[in-house]
Amino acid sequence: xxxxxxxxxxxxxxxxxxxxxxxxxxxxxxxxxxxxxxxxxxxxxxxxxxxxxxxxxxxxxxxxxxxxxxxxxxxxxxxxxxxxxxxxxxxxxxxxxxxxxxxxxxxxxxxxxxxxxxxxxxxxxxxxxxxxxxxxxxxxxxxxx
Numbered sequence: 001x002x003x004x005x006x007x008x009x010x011x012x013x014x015x016x017x018x019x020x021x022x023x024x025x026x027x028x029x030x031x032x033x034x035x036x037x038x039x040x041x042x043x044x045x046x047x048x049x050x051x052x053x054x055x056x057x058x059x060x061x062x063x064x065x066x067x068x069x070x071x072x073x074x075x076x077x078x079x080x081x082x083x084x085x086x087x088x089x090x091x092x093x094x095x096x097x098x099x100x101x102x103x104x105x106x107x108x109x110x111x112x113x114x115x116x117x118x119x120x121x122x123x124x125x126x127x128x129x130x131x132x133x134x135x136x137x138x139x140x141x142x143x144x145x
Contacts, residue, residue: 021085103140
């Protein structure tokens with residue numbers, strides 16, 4: 001993937017991250033937040049299953065047992081994101097939910113990069129990253145009432 005396509009993809013992810021708790025909390029008001037989260041995962045599972053079937057991507061799945069156990073928790077982390085997003089958004093609002101998520105994601109990702117956790121390439125911590133993370137926390141605080 002080229003650099004500019006990656007930037008566009010990251011922007012699309014940003015839109016989806018803002019929309020996901022919004023639509024899941026709306027569905028959660030009609031059914032329950034747990035059922036909204038379940039629906040989200042069923043639909044997501046069907047979509048990614050279809051993508052893998054069409055692309056022949058199952059051959060590499062046999063290598064899953066070679067991965068360290070901590071790399072297997074992505075689905076559980078997704079449950080936390082989707083379920084709690086559906087629960088907290090009606091209480092604190094979309095902007096507050098997303099601003100807290102983004103600020104905490106940034107602080108966490110800077111820590112992960114700087115320590116090279118989970119097998120990622122270690123990225124040195126510098127003052128600009130620290131300042132950026134602090135500014136994101138301040139921005140979230142300005143949005144959250």
